[in-house]
Amino acid sequence: MKPFQQPTNSRRDFLKLSALAAAGFALTSSGFAATTAPSVRPRRSEGRSLNVALIGTSGRAQNTIRDFLQIENVSVVALCDVDPARLARGVELASPKFPDARRYLDYRKLLETEKELDAVVITTPDHMHAAIALLAMSRGLHVFCEKPLSRTVAEARWMRDYARQSGVVTQMGTQSSATTPLRRAVEIVQAGVLGQVREVHIWTDRSARLPKTPATHEAPAGMEWDTWLGVAPSQQFNSHLHPFRWRWWQDFGAGPLGDMGCHLTNLAYRALDLSAPSEIDASVGDPLATGLFPASAKIDYRFPARGKLGPMTLSWYEGGRLPDTALLDACGIVKQFGSVVQNNKLIIGDKGILYGEQYIKLTGEERFNGITKHPACVAVPQTFARNSDQGTLGHYREWVEACQGRGTTFAGFDIAAGQTEMVLLGTVAAKLGRKIRWDAATMSILGEPAAAALLRPTYREGFTLSASELSKLSA
Incomplete structure (x- = not known):
């Protein structure tokens, strides 16, 4: 490309x-x-x-x-x-x-x-x-x-x-x-039920990938290819871009993070004020082609103290990567649920753990319980309106x-x-393949x-x- x-x-x-x-x-x-x-x-x-x-x-x-x-x-x-x-x-x-x-x-x-x-x-x-x-x-x-x-x-x-x-x-x-589970989980984390949150782990099975077939360069009949390219540089039609696979190319999409990140980080971002990381560290696999996002990646976002919230790290895993097995075992995920569900999250505080948006386990408890029935959650008042449709x-x-x-x-x-x-x-950070330091006030990557x-x-x-x-x- x-x-x-x-x-x-x-x-x-x-x-x-x-x-x-x-x-x-x-x-x-x-x-x-x-x-x-x-x-x-x-x-x-x-x-x-x-x-x-x-x-x-x-x-x-x-x-x-x-x-x-x-x-x-x-x-x-x-x-x-x-x-x-x-x-x-x-x-x-x-x-x-x-x-x-x-x-x-x-x-x-x-x-x-x-x-x-x-x-x-x-x-x-x-x-x-x-x-x-x-x-x-x-x-x-x-x-x-x-x-x-x-x-x-x-x-x-x-x-x-x-x-x-x-x-x-x-x-x-x-x-x-729009869902009640998301809004309720935000209320619970913001109320301090988990205590001070120091780490969040979020993973997706999505990965930047290419079809096995070679690219073709003849656009579908009547397609407005130049309009599809829009603001991007002009180039010939490529079947590895349209339809859908544009997502994995750096010129047109934002990779697995762009595909799933806004969904899976939604709870943590809202509940923990994650608007301004100070450092973002990337460990990436080799891309399958020039211009493609990496085949796999682990991205660590590090956040400074934010008001009453202490410093924390959000770790993102894609392309088949997962949190360390020791961490998952210590949380009791496989023991209780039998497997690690794809496209999910763990929010770990000093008082407890939230798995997904619906399961919570506080310190000293053996098993996760639903947040709708856990006594510590039931006591948290509702602060967000609810939608009749989900x-x-x-x-x-x-x-x-x-x-x-x-x-x-x-x-x-x-x-x-x-x-x-x-x-x-x-x-x-994934494009650069290394750690970057971020200054939100000047919208700049420090030192680069x-x-x-x-x-x-x-x-x-x-x-x-x-x-x-x-x-x-x-x-």
């Missing part, structure tokens, strides 16, 4: 751009353009259905369509996908409730044409999340964006800041955020209702950007100015905010 061309700006230039973004400057395809808070007000839909466009109609997006078929007061008015065959499947799935939804192959044409649009759902490869979201927010549209929020740290911050300025309603696609349906319904002025979202960009940033710092290029993208012209579009918004 063609190497990704990183920008050549100096660290001084980069910090200047970061400061401009924080001060209310908006991203364009060639840098930043001055603007006060976005002048387009968020679209409102009081008294009528929320008009939504779905950008991306396959994979995860098919679940989106099924959920929207069940949500009241919402109308899917447009569907967009660069692959006409996948678009047709999405249209067919939506047709029982939304038979008149219009079809687009290019999200830019959709955003230009649909004048009565209120909101968009972005279910595209990671490298296009920020580009599309920023363009949509500049038009006053509410945004639901799949995880991770972006492919780079800088984009996550841009999305957070632009959402704040524009006032639109946002949500990142971490469906566990999972993706509850997550989308919460966003739709917030767009209509009823309630708020649990995974809005304010919190999602910080969580995405934490996750993506692990991908930076050249590594700043891994924190922000280089955008190809024509696929996100432009100076002319921003001038129209300010007119």
Whole structure:
């Protein structure tokens, strides 16, 4: 694959751009353009259905369509996908409730044409999340964006800041955020039931992988390949990218961490204030091809003291790696449950252990018990609202209702950007294959100015905010 061309700006230039973004400057395809808070007000839909466009109609997006078929007061008015065959499947799935939804192959044409649009759902490869979201927010549209929020740290911050300025309603696609077990587990950890937490272990079975078949270079009939590439450098079609396998390539995805990190770190991030690690250490296996993420990795995030919370380490394992067998045996995981469940977590405090989101064992206890019945947990008051619907349906319904002025979202960009940033710092360490020291205040990797290029993208012209579009918004 063609190497990704990183920008050549100096660290001084980069910090200047970061400061401009924080001060209310908006991203364009060639840098930043001055603007006060976005002048387009968020679209409102009081008294009528929320008009939504779905950008991306396959994979995860098919679940989106099924959920929207069940949500009241919402109308899917447009569907967009660069692959006409996948678009047709999405249209067919939506047709029982939304038979008149219009079809687009290019999200830019959709955003230009649909004048009565209120909101968009972005279910595209990671490298296009920020580009599309920023363009949509500049038009006053509410945004639901799949995880991770972006492919780079800088984009996550841009999305957070632009959402704040524009006032639109946002949500990142971490469906566990809508579930009662997640919210209850956060309440229990925050209440101190586990005591002081010093270590968290999170593992996934996902790994960067390639198909055994050679890559082909003929795009599906009618596919808008250049639009699929979007902000990324131009290159010929590659079947090892589309569909889905883009996730494992550094130019387009964020690897196993990007795939599962925002899901599996959700509990720990929220309960333990993990927004700013000081060090991230990476032990990685060899990638299967140039430009691919490592085949396996262990990432250690180290956090300093945070208010009343002491220093701690979060260890992430992927590609078949697991915590030490001695640790798992000491916790009694295999003894009680028979095996180690894939895609799970351990939160270890000086008073007890939480396994997953539903099992707890305090010091001196022989077995894990469910958190719904454990006396120490029952005594913890409820501090978060609960959804009547769980999972993706509850997550989308919460966003739709917030767009209509009823309630708020649990995974809005304010919190999602910080969580995405934490996750993506692990991908930076994995790309470098070594420990990095992080300064969140200056958004910089200490002692390695050249590594700043891994924190922000280089955008190809024509696929996100432009100076002319921003001038129209300010007119």
